[in-house]
Amino acid sequence: MYLCTGKILRVNLTTRKISTLSTSDYKEWLGGHGLAVALFFDLVKAKSVGAFDPGNTLVIAPSYFSGSLVPAACRTEMVGIQAQSYPYEWFTRTNVGGRFANMCKYAGFDAIVLEGAAEKPTWINIVDSDVELVDATNLWGLDTVDTQKVIFKNVIGSAGYGKWRATKKGETIQRPAVLTIGPAGENRSRLGTVMTDMGNAFGQGGFGGVWGSKNLKAISVLGTGSVEVANPDELMQARIWAEKNYGADVDNPRINAWQEFITSHFGGHPNRGWAPYDQQRRASGCTGCHLNCRPRTSSGYGNESICVDALYYQNWDLSKHGKITEITGYAADLAQRLGINSFELHTELAYLKALYDKGVLGRGMKIDTDLPFEKIGEAEFIQQLLTQIAYRKGIGNDIAEGIPRAAQRWGRYREDTESGIMAAMFWGYPVHYDTRAEVYWGYASIVGARDINCHDFNVPAYWMPSLDIPAKKTPIVTAEQVAKWVGEMPPYHDPEMMNFATSNIYSVHMARTTAWLLHYSTFWKQTCGLCDNAFADFVNPYGPNNRGITPEGELKFFKAATGRKISFEESLEMGRKMHNLSKAIWTLQGRHRDMEVFPDYVFSVDTEGTSYVPGEPPSYYMPTKENGKWDYRNVVPRHLDRKKFEEWKTRYYELEGWDPKTGWQKEKVLKDLGLDKAASELKATGKLK
Amino acid sequence: MGKDNGETKHNGMTRRDFVKISTTVAAALGGAAALTLPSRAQAADTQTAPASKKFLIVDQKKCAGCMSCMLACSMVHEGSSNLSSARIQIIDDSFAEFPNDVEIAVCRQCADPACYYACPLQDKALCIDPKTGVRYINKKECIGCRKCIEACHFTPSRISFNLKHKVALKCDMCQDTPFWKQTGKQACVEVCPQNAIKFTSEQPCGHKEYNVNMRGQGWAKLGLPTD
Ligand code: SF4
Numbered sequence: 001m002y003l004c005t006g007k008i009l010r011v012n013l014t015t016r017k018i019s020t021l022s023t024s025d026y027k028e029w030l031g032g033h034g035l036a037v038a039l040f041f042d043l044v045k046a047k048s049v050g051a052f053d054p055g056n057t058l059v060i061a062p063s064y065f066s067g068s069l070v071p072a073a074c075r076t077e078m079v080g081i082q083a084q085s086y087p088y089e090w091f092t093r094t095n096v097g098g099r100f101a102n103m104c105k106y107a108g109f110d111a112i113v114l115e116g117a118a119e120k121p122t123w124i125n126i127v128d129s130d131v132e133l134v135d136a137t138n139l140w141g142l143d144t145v146d147t148q149k150v151i152f153k154n155v156i157g158s159a160g161y162g163k164w165r166a167t168k169k170g171e172t173i174q175r176p177a178v179l180t181i182g183p184a185g186e187n188r189s190r191l192g193t194v195m196t197d198m199g200n201a202f203g204q205g206g207f208g209g210v211w212g213s214k215n216l217k218a219i220s221v222l223g224t225g226s227v228e229v230a231n232p233d234e235l236m237q238a239r240i241w242a243e244k245n246y247g248a249d250v251d252n253p254r255i256n257a258w259q260e261f262i263t264s265h266f267g268g269h270p271n272r273g274w275a276p277y278d279q280q281r282r283a284s285g286c287t288g289c290h291l292n293c294r295p296r297t298s299s300g301y302g303n304e305s306i307c308v309d310a311l312y313y314q315n316w317d318l319s320k321h322g323k324i325t326e327i328t329g330y331a332a333d334l335a336q337r338l339g340i341n342s343f344e345l346h347t348e349l350a351y352l353k354a355l356y357d358k359g360v361l362g363r364g365m366k367i368d369t370d371l372p373f374e375k376i377g378e379a380e381f382i383q384q385l386l387t388q389i390a391y392r393k394g395i396g397n398d399i400a401e402g403i404p405r406a407a408q409r410w411g412r413y414r415e416d417t418e419s420g421i422m423a424a425m426f427w428g429y430p431v432h433y434d435t436r437a438e439v440y441w442g443y444a445s446i447v448g449a450r451d452i453n454c455h456d457f458n459v460p461a462y463w464m465p466s467l468d469i470p471a472k473k474t475p476i477v478t479a480e481q482v483a484k485w486v487g488e489m490p491p492y493h494d495p496e497m498m499n500f501a502t503s504n505i506y507s508v509h510m511a512r513t514t515a516w517l518l519h520y521s522t523f524w525k526q527t528c529g530l531c532d533n534a535f536a537d538f539v540n541p542y543g544p545n546n547r548g549i550t551p552e553g554e555l556k557f558f559k560a561a562t563g564r565k566i567s568f569e570e571s572l573e574m575g576r577k578m579h580n581l582s583k584a585i586w587t588l589q590g591r592h593r594d595m596e597v598f599p600d601y602v603f604s605v606d607t608e609g610t611s612y613v614p615g616e617p618p619s620y621y622m623p624t625k626e627n628g629k630w631d632y633r634n635v636v637p638r639h640l641d642r643k644k645f646e647e648w649k650t651r652y653y654e655l656e657g658w659d660p661k662t663g664w665q666k667e668k669v670l671k672d673l674g675l676d677k678a679a680s681e682l683k684a685t686g687k688l689k
Numbered sequence: 690m691g692k693d694n695g696e697t698k699h700n701g702m703t704r705r706d707f708v709k710i711s712t713t714v715a716a717a718l719g720g721a722a723a724l725t726l727p728s729r730a731q732a733a734d735t736q737t738a739p740a741s742k743k744f745l746i747v748d749q750k751k752c753a754g755c756m757s758c759m760l761a762c763s764m765v766h767e768g769s770s771n772l773s774s775a776r777i778q779i780i781d782d783s784f785a786e787f788p789n790d791v792e793i794a795v796c797r798q799c800a801d802p803a804c805y806y807a808c809p810l811q812d813k814a815l816c817i818d819p820k821t822g823v824r825y826i827n828k829k830e831c832i833g834c835r836k837c838i839e840a841c842h843f844t845p846s847r848i849s850f851n852l853k854h855k856v857a858l859k860c861d862m863c864q865d866t867p868f869w870k871q872t873g874k875q876a877c878v879e880v881c882p883q884n885a886i887k888f889t890s891e892q893p894c895g896h897k898e899y900n901v902n903m904r905g906q907g908w909a910k911l912g913l914p915t916d
């Protein structure tokens with residue numbers, strides 16, 4: 001089997017039993033997400049356990065393409081019952097880059113199944129298929145960086161990094177790749193991340209807290225093995241073809257306004273907009289990447305943190321000091337070290353400040369805290385806040401539960417989701433791209449189980465027009481052309497999928513946008529492992545006529561690496577199958593259509609958009625078709641209509657072949673997809689239509 | 690605010706390079722070497738090898754530490770991706786400050802090829818291509834004695850070892866790539882997305898000429914340093 005090692009590691013932390021399963025039994029699920037969901041489905045009998053229950057099983061799976069030469073594919077998936085979503089702890093997925101995926105395969109495993117909970121702090125040491133459960137008492141309490149450093153020393157020994165050493169099977173100068181939690185995870189925070197190297201996180205899902213509940217501190221992998229591909233020459237040619245025709249030319253970059261800030265496409269490049277403090281110095285990449293988006297700085301602060309993890313404290317720093325200082329980088333570093341989800345921190349800070357300004361939160365206030373809000377923007381404030389969260393001190397004990405649960409404890413949930421000052425938008429996750437404007441983002445999140453975080457349409461449909469137009473630049477591709485390219489995609493062949501006019505946002509076209517995003521992402525990004533920062537690639541300033549590499553690139557890589565020629569339609573069908581398996585798990589957990597709703601403010605308060613150009617009013621430019629004419633138009637202010645959203649849900653369920661009354665799957669759909677096991681499990685619980 | 694350093698560099702040379710070369714020099718000056726016969730590597734200056742006409746030069750500050758070069762090198766020579774089989778090695782430290790966070794360890798096709806002198810099967814196992822002067826290993830003849838690995842001037846040794854087949858693996862400037870149909874190209878150069886590795890036919894002299902600044906105006910446009 002190409003791209004696979006053939007073995008899946010199964011560790012029972014309660015009984016300390018270590019065993020293996022054969023990957024060939026899961027051949028059709030390929031790797032990454034597909035493999036992880038299939039393993040979860042088969043191995044977990046009680047799927048409705050709580051996140052912190054020892055019965056919660058986690059599956060970690062390097063992506064199918066990882067370990068090979070396919071670019072931007074060193075991604076690892078983890079699935080299990082999450083701690084972050086509110087009010088229900090849904091089964092979900094999370095994903096990380098860095099070096100782990102490749103190294104895990106070189107160490108001999110296509111996936112790691114974690115069952116039970118260890119009696120005392122434990123880490124797992126994997127070297128070339130040898131697996132050992134090690135006492136982690138000496139690591140418990142250490143931050144994510146120090147933990148990794150201790151483990152590096154332990155595994156590498158005295159020779160040090162960068163010297164040849166022999167394992168049982170080979171020789172290497174490399175150091176292991178380590179997944180670890182920090183103090184936040186140890187203290188079962190629902191904001192706890194699982195980190196690897198400096199800036200790579202399994203960020204969403206609160207899985208750091210789940211690891212903490214299992215007394216699992218770290219997993220280290222070091223391997224000297226190989227990943228075989230079907231046709232090495234073809235893969236080399238495909239990689240060179242992709243880089244030359246679609247990759248950024250770092251010696252002669254083509255930069256428009258939007259690319260100053262956004263790099264999420266195959267031709268993306270390292271960019272100062274992602275981490276402006278202390279000047280970004282090195283563009284650094286996950287293993288095998290062609291894009292290399294992560295900054296490393298001369299102070300070391302904020303190394304490898306990009307986007308929100310690098311920026312969450314920036315505006316506070318800026319307004320305090322009149323410029324972005326090293327404090328922004330320090331804040332990035334601290335969140336990574338303590339293992340705290342900075343995406344949630346990003347909106348949380350604004351919420352806490354709003355409560356402080358209202359006189360509800362502060363010294364001697366109803367929500368009593370000694371946090372020095374007058375020093376917001378300074379290192380001291382963020383240091384105190386993060387420490388309180390990580391160690392559950394003061395109001396940190398509430399915030400460690402995530403903002404919706406904290407608001408619930410403070411008796412503010414209803415009021416603050418009606419006004420929208422607490423910007424939780426889908427299952428308690430903070431707003432990312434606003435559902436009221438970029439509707440499919442919220443739709444995919446709410447019919448899923450987390451902030452969907454898939455930027456496939458987001459670059460051509462939002463960032464490009466929304467940054468270029470206010471800056472008085474003309475987007476390199478017209479709205480009509482974007483719609484045409486998306487409209488070429490099977491299975492829907494529907495340009496109206498890109499029409500974000502209010503008249504179209506509850507239509508079957510928007511149901512297709514949502515389904516396409518879910519099926520494409522499940523297969524190509526979460527299973528094969530193509531990074532969301534590079535794929536899907538519709539608009540690309542390096543491509544012919546600014547056209548991106550999708551779908552030609554994906555198919556070329558698949559063919560070269562596996563020897564199998566598949567059509568794009570088949571790939572989306574496989575994504576649909578994998579997505580249906582997750583859907584079956586949600587239904588078994590108790591999901592019903594009535595639960596899939598946004599908080600009140602989404603239906604009553606307008607979003608205004610954002611102002612990126614000083615002096616320009618806030619806006620949200622997207623492709624729309626009005627009176628038969630495509631253009632980029634400002635779609636805000638806008639809020640959603642509750643009744644029409646319910647109608648949209650019906651259209652979406654019907655498109656997926658699900659029952660519109662309950663949102664549950666139908667037996668025929670599952671059987672046609674070959675998901676017979678899921679069908680019978682659902683039938684036994686009376687949740688199959 | 691400051692963070693603890695990774696390995697610091699001196700005069701553009703890493704501490705690792707520095708220590709290894711200092712030791713060699715000390716030994717050659719008669720310290721430890723006085724007790725034993727000089728090794729073939731230490732006797733290097735008494736031999737002359739024809740010069741190579743193919744070299745790789747790199748920009749350590751431009752490199753992204755992505756290891757794509759390693760994966761490609763292994764792919765074209767072995768037909769699979771394997772970090773241990775790569776003839777070029779990247780040492781990448783997430784926690785260190787720029788520029789001490791990345792080191793490209795690449796064979797220099799040295800004018801004074803200690804590996805070649807050390808090989809007991811000189812010209813059979815460790816060979817010099819008569820046309821191009823490239824120093825390469827003939828896997829079929831290699832007996833896996835590791836002498837070349839030990840003799841290499843650098844740390845880590847630019848020659849790796851395949852434990853399973855007991856053969857040494859060395860950069861051959863991609864003269865023999867059984868798994869990649871091409872002529873005269875180098876896999877690492879072709880694949881490197883940062884254009885941080887270049888081919889040259891001019892013999893570089895010393896650390897500075899192997900490690901050059903390839904960062905021009907385009908790099909500056911990305912907000913990245915060119916100094
Ligand atoms: S491919 Fe280029 S950028 Fe990546 S590690 Fe190698 S030399 Fe550095």
Ligand code: SF4
Binds near residue numbers: 745
């Ligand atoms: S020139 Fe070829 S053999 Fe030498 S390091 Fe580069 S890829 Fe490997």
